[in-house]
Amino acid sequence: MRPNTLKEKMASGQPTTCGWLSIPSTYSAELAGHAGFDTVLVDLQHGMIDFQAALEMLQALSSTSATPMVRATTLDPAAIMHLLDAGAYGVVCPMISTAAQCETFVSACRYPPRGDRSYGPARGLLFGGADYYDHADSHILTWAMIETVEGVKNVDAICATPGLDGIFIGPNDLSLALGGRPGADFSDQKLIDTIEHVRVRSKAAGKFIGIYTGSGEAGSKRIVQGFDMVTLGNDASQLTGAMKAAIASAKGGGAPVAASKTGY
Ligand code: 3PY
Numbered sequence: 314m315r316p317n318t319l320k321e322k323m324a325s326g327q328p329t330t331c332g333w334l335s336i337p338s339t340y341s342a343e344l345a346g347h348a349g350f351d352t353v354l355v356d357l358q359h360g361m362i363d364f365q366a367a368l369e370m371l372q373a374l375s376s377t378s379a380t381p382m383v384r385a386t387t388l389d390p391a392a393i394m395h396l397l398d399a400g401a402y403g404v405v406c407p408m409i410s411t412a413a414q415c416e417t418f419v420s421a422c423r424y425p426p427r428g429d430r431s432y433g434p435a436r437g438l439l440f441g442g443a444d445y446y447d448h449a450d451s452h453i454l455t456w457a458m459i460e461t462v463e464g465v466k467n468v469d470a471i472c473a474t475p476g477l478d479g480i481f482i483g484p485n486d487l488s489l490a491l492g493g494r495p496g497a498d499f500s501d502q503k504l505i506d507t508i509e510h511v512r513v514r515s516k517a518a519g520k521f522i523g524i525y526t527g528s529g530e531a532g533s534k535r536i537v538q539g540f541d542m543v544t545l546g547n548d549a550s551q552l553t554g555a556m557k558a559a560i561a562s563a564k565g566g567g568a569p570v571a572a573s574k575t576g577y
């Protein structure tokens with residue numbers, strides 16, 4: 314089976330970057346895949362992307378060296394299994410707050426007896442290879458998003474879920490859950506401490522730890538903090554930022570364009 318190079322890099326202690334696609338475009342997917350990200354994720358939760366667009370974007374990513382991942386819209390086992398059949402090598406599942414939810418999520422990504430994933434890996438066989446079934450369970454990355462107060466409270470139990478590979482922190486929703494605002498309050502001490510707590514507990518349980526950030530600069534700080542995988546904003550924020558910077562530069566410099574703190 315084609316290796317999951319993202320998993321291999323993180324397992325060897327290398328920090329990795331995750332391109333984040335919200336625009337329903339095969340061309341954008343191809344550009345992100347060739348840009349040098351270790352993985353590129355198709356975001357069906359908040360991106361303007363349905364299953365058909367996601368399928369085509371995963372196909373476009375196949376021509377690149379980036380490990381293709383998806384974020385599911387919600388904890389829907391059938392939809393998660395379908396995205397895996399479409400060739401995703403990793404799934405980020407939003408809003409995991411309990412160990413039971415995490416078990417349902419991981420089970421959807423693992424074949425019996427480890428889980429209850431139904432057999433029919435259509436594009437998995439084409440992208441992964443003829444031996445997909447034999448190795449899928451050890452290659453496919455499962456990321457539970459912790460972004461609620463209940464999820465933080467249950468971080469140890471969530472991390473104890475057999476077959477879970479990593480925790481991915483959503484700082485915008487976590488900020489809201491703690492009574493703050495998206496983006497604006499990333500400097501809030503309670504949010505800073507909560508993020509560090511989730512990171513430390515996840516690493517203590519032997520899990521990979523990832524986080525969404527709004528820029529390369531923010532991603533670099535998270536790598537120094539000890540995160541294994543960081544996003545650097547999404548395609549829409551990066552495109553908008555580049556367009557605004559070009560306009561400001563053409564009109565005589567102007568003020569430097571501030572990176573979006575929320576990543577949107
Ligand atoms: C969050 O920050 O809540 C996310 O889910 C990132 O998209």
Ligand code: MG
Pocket residue numbers: 407460483485486
């Ligand atoms: Mg979120």
